Amino acid sequence: MGKKLDISVVAGKNLQSLRKKFNLTQAQLAEKLEISVSHVANIERAETSISLSLVQRIVELFSITPNDLLLETENIINVKSDEEKIREIIFYNYETLYFSLRSFFKTSNVSDGSEKEYTINHSSYYHKEKIADSEKK
Numbered sequence: 573m574g575k576k577l578d579i580s581v582v583a584g585k586n587l588q589s590l591r592k593k594f595n596l597t598q599a600q601l602a603e604k605l606e607i608s609v610s611h612v613a614n615i616e617r618a619e620t621s622i623s624l625s626l627v628q629r630i631v632e633l634f635s636i637t638p639n640d641l642l643l644e645t646e647n648i649i650n651v652k653s654d655e656e657k658i659r660e661i662i663f664y665n666y667e668t669l670y671f672s673l674r675s676f677f678k679t680s681n682v683s684d685g686s687e688k689e690y691t692i693n694h695s696s697y698y699h700k701e702k703i704a705d706s707e708k709k
Contacts, residue, residue, distance in 0.1 A: 578618070579621075579642050580618040580620075580621050581618040582642060583615065583618075583622045583627075583641055583642050584615050584616045584617060584618040584622075585616075585618075586640070586641050586642075587601075587612075587615055587616055587622075587630065587641065588616040590630075590636075590641075590651060591612075593651060594634070598612045598613055598616075604633055605629050605630065605633065606629075607626065627641060627642065634651060636651055
Protein backbone atom coordinates (compact mmCIF):
# COMPACT_ATOMS: atom_id res chain seq x y z
CA MET A 573 0.00 0.00 0.00
CA GLY A 574 1.19 3.56 -0.78
CA LYS A 575 2.56 6.06 1.71
CA LYS A 576 -0.15 7.67 3.83
CA LEU A 577 -0.47 11.40 3.31
CA ASP A 578 -0.32 13.21 6.63
CA ILE A 579 -2.11 16.50 6.05
CA SER A 580 -0.73 18.04 9.25
CA VAL A 581 2.86 17.47 8.14
CA VAL A 582 2.23 18.75 4.61
CA ALA A 583 0.24 21.79 5.80
CA GLY A 584 2.93 22.63 8.35
CA LYS A 585 5.73 22.34 5.81
CA ASN A 586 3.81 24.37 3.23
CA LEU A 587 2.86 27.05 5.78
CA GLN A 588 6.49 27.39 6.79
CA SER A 589 7.55 27.64 3.12
CA LEU A 590 4.96 30.35 2.48
CA ARG A 591 5.95 32.27 5.60
CA LYS A 592 9.61 32.24 4.55
CA LYS A 593 8.83 33.08 0.92
CA PHE A 594 6.95 36.18 2.08
CA ASN A 595 9.73 37.04 4.55
CA LEU A 596 7.46 36.78 7.58
CA THR A 597 8.46 35.78 11.07
CA GLN A 598 6.25 33.40 13.01
CA ALA A 599 5.13 36.40 15.09
CA GLN A 600 4.18 38.43 12.01
CA LEU A 601 2.27 35.50 10.53
CA ALA A 602 0.53 34.85 13.84
CA GLU A 603 -0.61 38.47 13.96
CA LYS A 604 -1.97 38.34 10.40
CA LEU A 605 -3.82 35.09 11.11
CA GLU A 606 -4.96 36.28 14.55
CA ILE A 607 -3.47 33.27 16.35
CA SER A 608 -0.63 32.82 18.83
CA VAL A 609 3.00 32.45 17.82
CA SER A 610 3.12 29.07 19.55
CA HIS A 611 0.14 27.91 17.46
CA VAL A 612 2.02 28.84 14.25
CA ALA A 613 5.09 26.98 15.50
CA ASN A 614 3.01 23.93 16.44
CA ILE A 615 1.35 23.84 13.01
CA GLU A 616 4.70 24.15 11.24
CA ARG A 617 6.07 21.23 13.32
CA ALA A 618 2.85 19.23 12.76
CA GLU A 619 2.28 19.06 16.51
CA THR A 620 -1.28 20.30 16.12
CA SER A 621 -3.85 19.92 13.40
CA ILE A 622 -5.05 22.87 11.37
CA SER A 623 -8.69 23.97 11.53
CA LEU A 624 -10.79 24.66 8.45
CA SER A 625 -11.29 28.28 9.49
CA LEU A 626 -7.53 28.72 9.73
CA VAL A 627 -7.06 27.05 6.34
CA GLN A 628 -9.49 29.62 4.92
CA ARG A 629 -7.55 32.55 6.44
CA ILE A 630 -4.22 31.18 5.17
CA VAL A 631 -5.65 30.65 1.69
CA GLU A 632 -6.97 34.23 1.60
CA LEU A 633 -3.78 35.72 3.03
CA PHE A 634 -1.47 34.08 0.50
CA SER A 635 -3.90 33.93 -2.47
CA ILE A 636 -3.56 30.18 -2.85
CA THR A 637 -5.99 27.27 -3.04
CA PRO A 638 -6.68 24.86 -0.18
CA ASN A 639 -5.04 22.13 -2.27
CA ASP A 640 -1.86 24.20 -2.46
CA LEU A 641 -1.73 24.26 1.33
CA LEU A 642 -2.95 20.76 2.19
CA LEU A 643 -1.49 18.58 -0.55
CA GLU A 644 2.13 17.90 -1.36
CA THR A 645 2.71 20.13 -4.32
CA GLU A 646 5.36 22.25 -5.94
CA ASN A 647 2.85 25.10 -6.30
CA ILE A 648 3.94 26.62 -2.99
CA ILE A 649 7.34 27.38 -4.51
CA ASN A 650 5.63 29.22 -7.38
CA VAL A 651 3.46 31.44 -5.17
CA LYS A 652 4.45 35.04 -5.74
CA SER A 653 4.77 37.66 -3.05
CA ASP A 654 3.03 41.00 -3.46
CA GLU A 655 6.40 42.57 -4.24
CA GLU A 656 7.01 40.08 -7.06
CA LYS A 657 3.52 40.66 -8.45
CA ILE A 658 4.04 44.43 -8.39
CA ARG A 659 7.41 44.07 -10.13
CA GLU A 660 5.81 41.97 -12.87
CA ILE A 661 3.00 44.49 -13.35
CA ILE A 662 5.43 47.40 -13.53
CA PHE A 663 7.68 45.55 -15.99
CA TYR A 664 4.72 44.54 -18.16
CA ASN A 665 3.35 48.11 -18.19
CA TYR A 666 6.81 49.53 -18.90
CA GLU A 667 7.31 47.20 -21.85
CA THR A 668 3.82 47.93 -23.18
CA LEU A 669 4.39 51.68 -22.91
CA TYR A 670 7.82 51.41 -24.51
CA PHE A 671 6.56 49.53 -27.57
CA SER A 672 3.48 51.75 -27.89
CA LEU A 673 5.56 54.91 -27.81
CA ARG A 674 8.11 53.41 -30.14
CA SER A 675 5.53 52.70 -32.80
CA PHE A 676 3.74 56.02 -32.22
CA PHE A 677 6.89 58.11 -32.53
CA LYS A 678 8.54 56.03 -35.25
CA THR A 679 7.80 58.73 -37.82
CA SER A 680 5.75 61.85 -37.64
CA ASN A 681 4.94 64.25 -40.47
CA VAL A 682 5.39 67.92 -39.70
CA SER A 683 3.58 70.81 -41.40
CA ASP A 684 6.72 72.15 -43.15
CA GLY A 685 7.03 68.96 -45.23
CA SER A 686 10.07 67.65 -43.39
CA GLU A 687 9.90 64.37 -41.57
CA LYS A 688 11.09 63.91 -38.01
CA GLU A 689 12.23 60.50 -36.85
CA TYR A 690 11.99 59.79 -33.15
CA THR A 691 14.25 57.13 -31.77
CA ILE A 692 13.30 55.75 -28.39
CA ASN A 693 15.54 53.81 -26.10
CA HIS A 694 14.88 52.62 -22.56
CA SER A 695 16.64 55.49 -20.82
CA SER A 696 15.76 58.59 -22.83
CA TYR A 697 13.85 59.96 -25.77
CA TYR A 698 15.58 61.93 -28.46
CA HIS A 699 14.89 62.82 -32.04
CA LYS A 700 16.81 63.77 -35.11
CA GLU A 701 15.41 65.57 -38.08
CA LYS A 702 15.46 63.82 -41.43
CA ILE A 703 15.33 66.00 -44.47
CA ALA A 704 13.10 64.65 -47.18
CA ASP A 705 14.94 63.25 -50.18
CA SER A 706 13.55 66.00 -52.39
CA GLU A 707 15.12 68.67 -50.19
CA LYS A 708 18.55 66.95 -50.18
CA LYS A 709 19.01 67.51 -53.90
